[in-house]
Amino acid sequence: MSDLSTSNNQLSASVVAEEKRLLNTRLGLLAPGILTIFFVGIMPLSVVLIYSFLEPGDFGGVSWVVSFDAYVQLLFEEDIFDETLSFTTDYLEIFFRSVSLGLFTTIACLLVGFPTAYFIATQPPARRNAWLFLITIPFWTNLLIRTYAMLLILRDQGIINLGLIEIGLIDRPIPMLYTDFAVCLGLVYAYLPFMVLPIFASLEKLDFRLVEASYDLYATRFKVLKRIIVPLAKPGIAAGCILVMIPSLGAFITPALLGGGKSLMIGNLIELQFGQARNWPFGSAIALVLMVLVMLSLMAYLRYGQKKGVPGHG
């Protein structure tokens, strides 16, 4: 009896030792990655939060005085002479432009991306892989270079304008660069693969017997699309939309190259505050507003997007 209990004790002791070893292994292997991201990713974000409540220093940086000026500045303009505040829509306009360009981009990507993903998903396997490869390549190609390529063809001396002049449709180049249109086109071009790939992933798993069944029940092609295919692809559509919306909201290179000074987005406004304007607290405050916008889109996604779509009845 006593033998049994000692061996039991030994057993539990060795189990405890084993668990401790496992814990140490886990901690040891996780530590380098977690610590790096904590110090270079998470800590800096909390510093941004602190900085947004300080006053700007004279030559960049901050002076350690608590103030809410950075947030007030988002909505109000201070008169240089009598220091009274008046409501201004300058920055609201840029926020509004960013959100609406983001939405336009998402919708355009969806309209082109869904049919493309569906087409790829219905191809025979060999051809399907070739198509996926073609969509993946731009996904991993340098965004700056792709945006520059877009700039090349949209310019006044670009291939589109020169081509149209050559065939006599127009006699003067249509100014396309430095407009909201150019930025939106650039964003669609940049993030289209983000829409196609997740929609493809959910359409790939689609059970086409459901499509057959609905045709048997005299559904039209459009009805099958609307009632069967789209609802079943909903998780992919939601993932694609969020993957396009988030980087569009925070876009920097695309509006910087294609929008110029005329079509600023939030990303450029932030950069301005850390560059020419030298107002770090204001830049921090804008960065946090951008974070909030991104969080809101993510929450909308978690709320509505992840529910599994169920084909409607009736």
Place this chain on the structure above:
Amino acid sequence: MVDVTAAARKKVKDIDLKHQPGFSQIAWFCIAVLYAPIAVLVLFSFNENRSVTIWTQFSLDWYVKAWNNEGIQHAALVSLEVALVAMLLSTIMATMAALVTTRTAPYRGMNVAVAVINQPLMVPEVVTAVATLIFFAIIKQLTGISGIGYLIAAHTAFCVPFAYMPIRARLEDMDLSLEQAAADLYAPPFKVFRRVTLPLLMPGILAGAMLAFIVSLDDVIITLFVAGPGETTLPLYILGQIRRGVTPEINAVSTVFVGISVVLVSFIFLSGKDKK
């Protein structure tokens, strides 16, 4: 005859239940949109003329000029240095983290650990960039240390989740039976890892390393904020030149850049297909 085949084809399409009218045209349009601008860029990098719009004659002049350009040479070396070190560090960290976050019953803190690893993907890059700028400015002021280490640290951090993805995916495809067999035959844990787990995991690690390399090589925004003087990477150099004006020299450098990405991605794509 032509009419007959066209009619027959139409009939086949009517029978093909998966078909939706217009979708194939949209798919081709999608490919055209994705590739046309890059095609123009590549084409005009071989143009003899200075113009980036009017084709005159084939020439490699701009490649020679770019190759001999000291600014480009220096930028390319900085880019390579940063990308190689960041790739190495992030791949090691990602492999270690993936080993203890897959093929195990969920334990306390595991989801938090995975969330932290994916954190760089959740925050807009421009926000990470300014946050890192501020934070590094404070550290530089406190310690007085400067140098390329900051840039490498920033790159390593955002490369970790990219390296982590394929390694984790590969691990989840491997079952534990081989490792358990090795342990049954009295192999000590490290030997099991070195002789069984690591060789099986290698394709995932290679894919992860290549993704990390591409992501680091391509980065513009974080580098723009964090890089100090003399730390101009190739994308920063290209950005500076674009802001000054369009030159075929930049087209040549860009074409080489695109070429590198295409080769690496093809490699990842093909190696990923083998295992299925």
